[in-house]
Amino acid sequence: MTIWAIFISAYFVGFSGALVPGPLLTVTVNESFHRGFKAGPQLITGHAILEIGIVALIATGFYRFVSNNTIFGAVALIGGIFIAWMGWQLAKGAIRQTIRLELDAVPSASKLGPLSLGALTSLANPYFLMWWLTIGAGYVVIAMGRGLAGLVAFTAGHLLSDYTWYSLVSGAVGSGRRYFNQTIYRSVVFCCGLFLLALAVYFVRSGISFLSG
Template identity: 35%
Template sequence: MLELVFIFTTALLIGFSGALMPGPLTAIMMEHALRRGYPAAPLITMGHGILEVAIIILLLVGLGDYLALPYVAGSIGLAGGLVLAWMGYGMISSAADAALLPDHSSGENRPAGSTFWSGMIATATNPYWFLWWATIGAGYVAHSRKYGLPGMLSFFGGHILADFLWLSVLALVVITGKRWLTDRIYCGIIFGLGIFLGLFSLYFFWSGVTIISGW
């Protein structure tokens, strides 16, 4: 029992170390929280979490070493850079027409599925997410599986809870700040987040090139 508590607690703390790092998921969370309100947090967590379940299964069947291969990680970086560039362009192009709704929490201006899929896409296009799971995550999976299903559930529960808590904090911060937002400021934030994703796309693309070339 104590070992399961240890697995859960350490997974939670290490999960925070990754969740708190700025990245595409942070930008997507802020953009969707502005549009949908707090429901964006659990929806994005669900999209993110489904991929985490999938990669844990892959690690359990021994594909961790494959994900860490330079050409695989590099290809993920190249593809991720292109997709993030597309997402950033979409945010930038929509910024001029963006407007705050009177009821920010209604979520009527964006389908729930869009938020869910955005969380999944932002996760899948991040090559460092794959590398984290192929290294740190793989080690945790190897340790947790010694305790069977309870061990794996303790690990995943702590890890995904860190993501959910941090995304919830971001959503609440954005929602609280909405009362001081004008449409002009709102458009500027959406535009800035689009630029942020665009810069990350260049970073991921360049990382993919360097990983493949071995620079």
């Protein structure tokens, strides 16, 4: 992949984690209801600080293995399989309308600051950790094939997707949901699912290539 390809694909892959309803989304809706649009970007900044740390840990841990084709291929292959599964689940959920975005807030705002709340809420979500152990780890390994520039491109693209989605959610809550509905949400989820399925092919092919090389 080129640097721009890493950045753009990381941006869209990032939605595979951001779009899935979970604790951070619930907190974002609630805090946006009480604090307005700024709550979304503030919460995601806390989330982003945590993710930058995770990327650094993964990169450090995999650095010594990045020249090992077997390990490189295995991580890419496992990540590709998980990406395919996630893409299928998102697309299927959108078609069957079993996935929905809840924009109803709970009565009171949290007493924690937005940065701490964003990081702690992320850690409380098992899916967050699973994503980074599979898709995230696989992507970091592939990005490291382009050195530090590839790693920066991946991180920037991924974080931009988080800021895009959660800012949109904050804006929707603040505007009284006039500009956002379940149909739009499911359409975005479906497109994200298709993109992940296509990307999974690249990951799996890369993994097989390194394992057989």
